[in-house]
Structure formats: C-alpha cells, structure tokens
Amino acid sequence: MSDAQAVAKRSASKAEGDERHEAIYRAVSDAIVEQRLKPGARLREDALAEVFGISRTGIRKILQRLALEQLVTLTPRRGASVTRPTADEAKDVFDARQLIECGLMPDVARRMNEKEAAELRDMAQRERQALRSGQQSVAIRLSADFHVRLAQLSGNATLAAFVETLCSRSSLILAVYGHRGHLGCESHDHDDLIGYLEAGNGERAKAFMSRHLKAIEASLSMVEEEDSAPDLQQIFGG
Amino acid sequence: MSDAQAVAKRSASKAEGDERHEAIYRAVSDAIVEQRLKPGARLREDALAEVFGISRTGIRKILQRLALEQLVTLTPRRGASVTRPTADEAKDVFDARQLIECGLMPDVARRMNEKEAAELRDMAQRERQALRSGQQSVAIRLSADFHVRLAQLSGNATLAAFVETLCSRSSLILAVYGHRGHLGCESHDHDDLIGYLEAGNGERAKAFMSRHLKAIEASLSMVEEEDSAPDLQQIFGG
DNA sequence: ATTGGGCGTAATGTATACAATATAACAGGC
DNA sequence: GCCTGTTATATTGTATACATTACGCCCAAT
Known part of the structure; x- marks a missing residue:
C-alpha cells in the first residue's frame, strides 16, 4: 500500500x-x-x-x-x-427524457421562484464557461446537473431521481456517440429555457425542451461498431 | 427450518x-x-x-x-x-405513473399485436378470478403485473423497468393506505383498456388510463398516522 | 417514582480467507 | 500451420471472523 x-x-x-x-x-x-x-x-x-x-x-x-x-x-x-450503451438503449433513454422532462416543465414553471431561477442561471453560466475553455467533459456534467436540478424543481422526488439516472446515462451516450467538439446542448439553450420558465410559460418551456432534447439526440452519430469477428488484420496487422 | x-x-x-x-x-x-x-x-x-x-x-x-x-x-x-411510504411519496409515485403510463399508451396501441392482447386478457381474467375468490393481495400483484406488461409493450425497456418499480411501490402504498376489500382497480377496467388498445385508439386508451389511475389514487385514505407522541393509553391501554 | 448513567447483549459494518471459475499460455496432435 | 485439450494464473463469488455500534436492562440518585 x-x-x-x-x-x-x-x-x-x-x-x-x-x-x-x-x-x-x-x-x-x-x-x-x-x-x-x-x-x-x-x-x-x-x-x-x-x-x-x-x-x-x-x-x-x-x-x-x-x-x-x-x-x-x-x-x-x-x-x-x-457500460457501452447500445443504439437501442440510447433511443430508449432519450425517448424517456422526452416524455418525462417535457412533461415536468409545466410543474416547474408553476413552482419555480426567483432564487431557484438565479441558481439555474448560475449553472448555465458555468456551463458556458466550461465550454469556452474547452473542457467538454466538464460541460457535459454541468449540463446534466442542470437538467437534474430542473427536474428536482418539479417537486416530484421520484421522477427527479429517475431523471438523474437518465442524465448520467445520457452523458455516457454522448461520450460514445457524440462528435468531438460538438456537445449537443447549444450553449444558449438553457438560458432561453430559464426565460420561459420565469415567465411562467410552461407550455412554451415544454415545447422548447422537446426541441432541445431532439437537437441533442440528432447530433449523435448512431453507428454501432461491430464486435463480432473483428478484422484482426486491419486492427493489429501492419 | x-x-x-x-x-x-x-x-x-x-x-x-x-x-x-x-x-x-x-x-x-x-x-x-x-x-x-x-x-x-x-x-x-x-x-x-x-x-x-x-x-x-x-x-x-x-x-x-x-x-x-x-x-x-x-x-x-x-x-x-x-418501507412505510409517506403520503408525499405516494403522491409522487402516482403522479409519475400518470405521466409515464398514460404517455406510453399511444405507443402500446400502435405496437400491440393479437398475441399480446390475448396475453393481457388472460392476465386480466386471472386478476378478476383472484378478486372473486377474495385473494386481495394476489389480485394486487396481478394488477401490478398487468400494468408492467403494458409498459413493456411500449418497446421502451428503460421506461418499462421504471414502471415496474413504480408498480411495486404502488402495491405497498395500496397495502398501507387502501381500504380493505376495496382494491382500487375496478375489475373490468383492464378489459376495457385492452379493447381501446386493440382498436388502435391510443388517445382513448390514454384518457382511460388517466381516469383509471386517478380512481385508484382516489380510493386511498391518505391519513398518515402520527408517530410523534402517540397516545399510548389509547393504543395499548384496555 | 422517574430519570440518568453504565453495562451486557445483539445486530450491523468491514475485512479477509477460501472456493469456484474463467482467461490465457502452452503443448500436443491433426 | 492451425486447432484443440490441458494446465496455470488471475479474478470473482461466498462465507466467516472480527470490530463497531445501537438497544435494552439494571441500578442508583434525585
């Protein structure tokens, strides 16, 4: 030791x-x-x-x-x-996020107060900062934290905990299928979302979250590498 | 042993x-x-x-x-x-079921085939049978199995697994807050639901599931027993 | 009589030792 | 030369022993 x-x-x-x-x-x-x-x-x-x-x-x-x-x-x-997420699992995770996170937006819009909005804005700012300084993996984590905090503000602890696991898995999916230097989350998206929530416009926030998640999913390149009978010559051979 | x-x-x-x-x-x-x-x-x-x-x-x-x-x-x-579920937890669980199970109904209606419909009908029948013979706890389990199987038919394994935990917790909630001899699930509800799904009417099934879950939740008596300074005389005294 | 402290018991938290098994290296045969 | 069977090693699966801590009992003091 x-x-x-x-x-x-x-x-x-x-x-x-x-x-x-x-x-x-x-x-x-x-x-x-x-x-x-x-x-x-x-x-x-x-x-x-x-x-x-x-x-x-x-x-x-x-x-x-x-x-x-x-x-x-x-x-x-x-x-x-x-875990190496499969394409099917990735689809399930993002479909689940669509259903749950979007469905939670009206509740969040109704319950969120100024202090919580400020906290979210701070998180979004730190995320942009990480992106600017090229710390992609840190930005991914901050983005996940943002989505989790949002779900917590819905007041439903059970769903918030589930969203947390979905976001963790999403980070893993992004790490595998995401393009380098293309995070998925546009840096200003989260700020826009906070605006809708502060205005109490749950439906608008819901629609925006839907587009936001779709955009992340669309940024992925869903090519599963074959693991059966790999071409050893190509891999190891000169 | x-x-x-x-x-x-x-x-x-x-x-x-x-x-x-x-x-x-x-x-x-x-x-x-x-x-x-x-x-x-x-x-x-x-x-x-x-x-x-x-x-x-x-x-x-x-x-x-x-x-x-x-x-x-x-x-x-x-x-x-x-676990002794609290009233808050019970609300969270049923809110989560509202959001997820209802949201999955359109997918189920689109994907379900005849064989799966027959399987569901069989489960519903066994549930009625258990109810008739007074096996309430068995009926609760069969009802939970029905809801879980339904979620599985959506094709989303992640959400199905989550619904499974929600249903398990619901059984516990029913066991604590439910009235004896009042199961919550009306015996014909599940059959009606299968009908809508077989007809491919996802929206109708969704609305019915919503009422179904609301009915279960409404059948509960959400009285949390106080655990602080209980009246020992009343509890243990003759 | 009730409350507070001390002690014994019982249950959980942790580590380690042992057993089972899969992987990898190697030798022998086709 | 490649494939197959065997053996050695390494890693996980399981049980048990030990340490730690909470609960219940008893006794004394107020």
Whole structure:
C-alpha cells in the first residue's frame, strides 16, 4: 500500500464509512461520466479496492449500485466494466427524457421562484464557461446537473431521481456517440429555457425542451461498431 | 427450518447462485408486495440468511437492491425494514405513473399485436378470478403485473423497468393506505383498456388510463398516522 | 417514582480467507 | 500451420471472523 493510500485509509478510519462510500461512488461515477473511464473499461475489484483504500466488500457494494444505474455492466464471473450503451438503449433513454422532462416543465414553471431561477442561471453560466475553455467533459456534467436540478424543481422526488439516472446515462451516450467538439446542448439553450420558465410559460418551456432534447439526440452519430469477428488484420496487422 | 425451506435450499445447492439470488429476491419482494411482510417490519440479516440458507453476504446484496427500489429502507447501524411510504411519496409515485403510463399508451396501441392482447386478457381474467375468490393481495400483484406488461409493450425497456418499480411501490402504498376489500382497480377496467388498445385508439386508451389511475389514487385514505407522541393509553391501554 | 448513567447483549459494518471459475499460455496432435 | 485439450494464473463469488455500534436492562440518585 502506498503512503497516499495509507493516509487516505487512516483519515477515513474514524470518519463515517457512509460518507466515504458516497465519496468513492461519486468519484467512480464522475470518472465514467467524464470519460476518464471509457466504455468497455474493466473495473477490477482488487484494483479499485487498493486505489481507494477499502476492501473489496465496499467496492462491490458500489459497483452494484452503479450497475443498477446502468453505468457499469456486471457480467457473472467476469466482473464489472463501464457500460457501452447500445443504439437501442440510447433511443430508449432519450425517448424517456422526452416524455418525462417535457412533461415536468409545466410543474416547474408553476413552482419555480426567483432564487431557484438565479441558481439555474448560475449553472448555465458555468456551463458556458466550461465550454469556452474547452473542457467538454466538464460541460457535459454541468449540463446534466442542470437538467437534474430542473427536474428536482418539479417537486416530484421520484421522477427527479429517475431523471438523474437518465442524465448520467445520457452523458455516457454522448461520450460514445457524440462528435468531438460538438456537445449537443447549444450553449444558449438553457438560458432561453430559464426565460420561459420565469415567465411562467410552461407550455412554451415544454415545447422548447422537446426541441432541445431532439437537437441533442440528432447530433449523435448512431453507428454501432461491430464486435463480432473483428478484422484482426486491419486492427493489429501492419 | 421448515420442510419447504429445506427443499428450496437443497435444490439450489448445486444450481447457479445467480438464479438462487434472483429467486430469494423475488421471494422477499413478493412477500413485501403481498403484505405478508408489513411496512415497518424489520428484516434482520441473520434471520433471512438462516431462512434462505445463504450467508449474510448474499442477503445484504439483495437488501441493497430492494432498498434502491424503495421497497425496504436501510437505516445505518439499524438495519433493514419494510418501507412505510409517506403520503408525499405516494403522491409522487402516482403522479409519475400518470405521466409515464398514460404517455406510453399511444405507443402500446400502435405496437400491440393479437398475441399480446390475448396475453393481457388472460392476465386480466386471472386478476378478476383472484378478486372473486377474495385473494386481495394476489389480485394486487396481478394488477401490478398487468400494468408492467403494458409498459413493456411500449418497446421502451428503460421506461418499462421504471414502471415496474413504480408498480411495486404502488402495491405497498395500496397495502398501507387502501381500504380493505376495496382494491382500487375496478375489475373490468383492464378489459376495457385492452379493447381501446386493440382498436388502435391510443388517445382513448390514454384518457382511460388517466381516469383509471386517478380512481385508484382516489380510493386511498391518505391519513398518515402520527408517530410523534402517540397516545399510548389509547393504543395499548384496555 | 422517574430519570440518568453504565453495562451486557445483539445486530450491523468491514475485512479477509477460501472456493469456484474463467482467461490465457502452452503443448500436443491433426 | 492451425486447432484443440490441458494446465496455470488471475479474478470473482461466498462465507466467516472480527470490530463497531445501537438497544435494552439494571441500578442508583434525585
């Protein structure tokens, strides 16, 4: 065990394990969403356990949670790997977002207050800033956070939690099928949406969200690479 | 250990552990949904481990899955207990079902074929039969299965899986807030719905589903029992 | 008599040891 | 030369032992 790991372990030994687990969960989740862990990457339990300074028991718990959110795929006797979303799954996710996020807009428009609108504007600004500075993966995460916060403002915690998983999966989909340098979300879209919501125009916001999501989906290039009988000559041969 | 449990243990000793885990998961899930395990009931790991003949490790895995579906509540250092849905949660669940299940009806009407319609009719008939024979908890489960199967026919696996968790939670809500002998689902409702779907009338089916869900929700008596400073005299006193 | 503190028990949280199994390397045969 | 069967290694699956913590009981003091 390295010094850094030993320190991490010590500092957490008296802290509440719950928070430590939550932190590790977020660390892995963020790494996946930001494509530092690429789809298909294997997540060996021993390696993760050593990195985070806890035993495999805790790692397995976290991997199972990630698996239920469809961020990692658990293959029996083969272990965990970062999920590689299929085109079908991508369609399902965006169809679900269409139905739910659009359906929630009227509620959000009715309930949102000034403070919450300001919070959303701040998030949208930070997103634009990340885009300008070329931090695409950070921008993807901020965009997802924006959509999640929006769903939370509907007042329905159950649907908000589901939207959160949909947005996480969307980030993964974008990381796989999105064009480099083409984020999907236009930078001003979110600001426009806030305007409609502040005006209390739920129907307008709903229609705009629909176009917004359609635009993201349309920006994807849905080509599934074949994994059966790959041309080894082409891949490895000179 | 009862004979049935011993048999279950023996028959699974050489079977794949995965299926065994799935079976135990369903056994617990069913027991909760059918109110054989009442809300608030504690689920001790040792007890479950002994009953099903596996160690606590596997039990914890199952409990965590049930917790993520909100069927059980995991309190740190206190263990697992069957979730007692609050009135707010109940509202969220039924609002979510309104949005999603109704929104899926047009898709179902478009995609459903004769064989699937026959399957649904069979489920509806078995549900009526259970109702007639007074097996209320069984009828609740069959009703939930009907709604889940319907969502699956939409072709969106992601939304179907979410509807499944919503229906499970609804069963729990009905078990807590429903009147005895008043199931919520009128016995002929599901048959009527199949008729609209067979006719390809998605909008009609959507409107009917909306009324159907509203009727179920309206049949509940949303009185949350106070848990702070209960009148012990009234509860325990003669 | 009731409340507060201390202690014993019981249950959960965590880590580790062991068993089962899949992958990969390698040797032998067609 | 390629394919197949075997063995070795590495990784996951499972159980159990230990540590930690909460609950219930008892006793004493006000």
